[in-house]
């Protein structure tokens with residue numbers, strides 16, 4: 357699969373409190389409402405200008421902090437398909453996989469990508485393409501790919517439970 | 524030769540052995556959720572199944588916004604109670620009982636060598652008692668409720684040897700800030716962080732709990748302190764009370780038998796050594812937990828709000844440390860001191876010990892046990908451009924409700940001394 361979109365580039369250690377503020381975690385439940393607060397405390401222009409297919413680019417330790425899944429769901433609902441980063445905090449990585457947001461660990465691509473340029477991610481060949489060139493990233497494990505292919509953990513589990521019920 | 528994480532996840536996955544890097548399906552002994560239980564329950568029902576696989580393994584606390592600040596929060600609690608009743612979940616801890624990590628520790632719901640997964644990033648907390656604790660997302664919690672298991676990657680391990688005698692006025696919080704400052708907010712990313720050495724064994728239970736709790740701020744998957752007699756003596760009577768068992772000694776032996784210790788010669792991806800005897804009180808500066816400095820360097824910074832509480836430093840020892848500092852003094856004009864016990868047990872003990880009295884006499888306001896303003900829900904949200912000093916674990920921009928406020932993190936005595944002075948100060952200077 358090829359994902360193609362504009363790059364929104366941010367720095368190191370972007371935490372979940374600025375991706376989706378904690379004060380909304382128990383009173384904003386609709387993903388489309390969550391999207392309106394995406395990156396609110398980091399880049400107040402993001403929510404109004406993001407387009408479906410856009411790609412977020414971060415430095416090291418993207419998504420550190422709280423376990424809040426809304427920090428992934430808000431980006432997904434805003435149309436973001438992938439996060440390319442130097443490294444991704446572990447719960448954020450899991451939440452991304454579980455919600456069908458492709459996590460790409462590729463420090464070289466992060467260094468090369470310019471804000472606003474169009475970036476391509478080829479998930480079969482494990483490369484990121486941007487103006488500066490092509491950059492390989494390590495493939496994900498089969499079990500993680502299976503979850504992403506199903507569109508996330510809950511869709512995968514639904515399919516599995518339905519299959520079990522039918523057999 | 525196995526690390527703690529390899530042993531614990533082999534047990535949780537029902538496998539004879541596992542190695543770092545392997546992905547396993549682990550069955551947690553305990554699955555923790557809090558005010559997020561209601562939204563997780565909606566995801567759970569969307570799976571099209573009706574019954575939680577192992578309701579006895581679930582534990583719910585109402586702690587993140589208690590008492591409910593809005594009707595939406597109140598409804599959330601109602602939905603949580605209803606779900607617990609529908610599913611026969613009995614480990615339910617009501618408004619006012621306290622913060623999840625503290626309450627489940629006090630109730631001895633998790634034991635050494637067991638695995639607890641929590642829909643909360645500070646679930647590594649349970650490493651204080653030698654359990655494998657890791658945070659997961661809401662969807663993952665729904666999956667655990669449905670199937671009883673979840674995929675986990677067996678983490679590589681880091682070993683931190685801790686020697687030396689603790690100087691007066693230096694706490695495990697200062698040690699954690701020092702380590703996180705040295706290694707960085709991603710210094711333990713994906714790691715199981717093991718602590719060993721005499722300086723760990725010398726700590727009280729209250730002080731021990733701080734360490735694995737703070738390791739979440741270094742990116743750790745879990746953290747581990749080796750359980751010893753202090754751990755077992757704390758857990759055994761509590762477990763007996765919880766399970767209605769009269770023979771505490773026999774129960775204690777079972778707890779001891781369940782404990783896991785890493786083998787000598789296990790493989791560590793990194794090893795560090797610390798000597799606590801040269802430490803001084805530390806601060807994390809806005810807006811990063813790994814941006815640390817000794818208190819002496821930031822002395823004099825004006826502060827409007829001082830907060831003692833949270834799952835990191837809201838225990839009896841912390842309230843007493845704060846009370847010792849403020850006894851007979853008054854909170855400075857222009858500064859407010861907010862104290863929120865981590866649990867009802869802590870609250871009662873601090874009432875009986877006189878700590879609460881000393882704090883209130885000094886001008887502190889006391890909140891209902893729970894998270895309070897820690898993550899910006901209510902009960903002490905700072906105004907824009909105000910400065911807060913807090914005994915919590917996290918000081919990210921916007922964490923306490925507004926992106927224009929600054930948060931410093933410190934040990935409770937430093938927080939209390941700052942409230943008295945009105946500016947950041949080492950409590951040893953106030954004596």
Ligand code: SF4
Pocket residue numbers: 587622623624643645833834835893894897898915916
């Ligand atoms: S006290 Fe703070 S860090 Fe601890 S569980 Fe509550 S919100 Fe999280």
